[in-house]
Amino acid sequence: MTTTQTDSKLNGFDAEALKATMAAVSADPAQGVAGFRVTTAWKGGTRSDSRVKGFTLGGRQIAKDFTIRADEPEELLGGNAHANPQELLIAALNACMLVGYVAGASMEGVRLDSLEIETRGELDLRGFLGLDPAVKPGCDSLHYSVRIRGDGTPEQFRKIHESVIAHSPNRFNIAQPIRLTSDLVVG
Numbered sequence: 001m002t003t004t005q006t007d008s009k010l011n012g013f014d015a016e017a018l019k020a021t022m023a024a025v026s027a028d029p030a031q032g033v034a035g036f037r038v039t040t041a042w043k044g045g046t047r048s049d050s051r052v053k054g055f056t057l058g059g060r061q062i063a064k065d066f067t068i069r070a071d072e073p074e075e076l077l078g079g080n081a082h083a084n085p086q087e088l089l090i091a092a093l094n095a096c097m098l099v100g101y102v103a104g105a106s107m108e109g110v111r112l113d114s115l116e117i118e119t120r121g122e123l124d125l126r127g128f129l130g131l132d133p134a135v136k137p138g139c140d141s142l143h144y145s146v147r148i149r150g151d152g153t154p155e156q157f158r159k160i161h162e163s164v165i166a167h168s169p170n171r172f173n174i175a176q177p178i179r180l181t182s183d184l185v186v187g
Contacts, residue, residue, distance in 0.1 A: 013106040031058035038068075046078035047071045089174075090119045090142070096170035101148060104160035110152035119144040142174065 009015075025032035035056040040048050052066040070085050072078025083091065094117040105112050121142040127135035148157055165171065 010106045010109065011102050011112045013102050015103075015106040018103060018107065028058075033058060040070075043069075045071075046076070047081065086121070086123070086139075090121065093142070093170045093174055094119055094144070097144075097146075097164050097168045100164035100168045101146065101160055104163050105148075105150060105152065105156075108152065108156050108160060110150050110156055110160070112148065112150040114147070114149045116147045117144055118147075 033056075037055070038050050038052055040050040043049055048070045050068040050070065052064050052068070054061055054063045056062070068088065069082040070088055071080060071082040072084050073080045076084070078084070098115060098117055101115055101117075102112065119142055121139035123137070123139045124135045126132040127137035146161065148160075150157075152160070
């Protein structure tokens with residue numbers, strides 16, 4: 001991903017707008033409460049469509065209209081029409097962290113030439129298929145590599161990296177146990 005400076009935006013990111021948002025949230029923490037909702041519907045076989053119709057920010061409803069499609073590969077009895085749920089989870093992790101690197105670089109005045117995050121993980125199907133109760137149904141670990149290039153110093157890039165580790169919401173959600181509750185509605 002190659003970027004250039006346009007108007008007041010470095011890396012296509014408005015650092016001044018972020019500073020204004022930070023000041024507003026600091027002055028009124030309720031303005032920083034963001035709520036998200038995704039509804040996923042079965043589309044036959046292993047296919048699903050997840051709909052994003054909006055989110056809340058500071059108590060305001062903000063409209064959005066996106067569909068995220070998922071499927072499993074043929075080897076896992078799907079049609080291989082879309083990324084599978086694990087790939088979407090990893091993509092969401094990468095995308096969230098990428099925003100942090102772009103914001104951090106822009107706030108530091110660092111022009112980025114390229115940025116790429118590659119994440120890898122493995123799971124054992126015996127856990128998912130319920131064949132061995134000793135095997136976890138998900139990944140034991142994920143590993144990601146960040147490849148970043150720009151006019152920053154190694155110290156600036158290290159500072160940005162540490163900030164992403166400390167502040168990325170999706171990194172936090174995956175790296176830390178969070179409470180997950182459920183309801184079942186039949187009929």
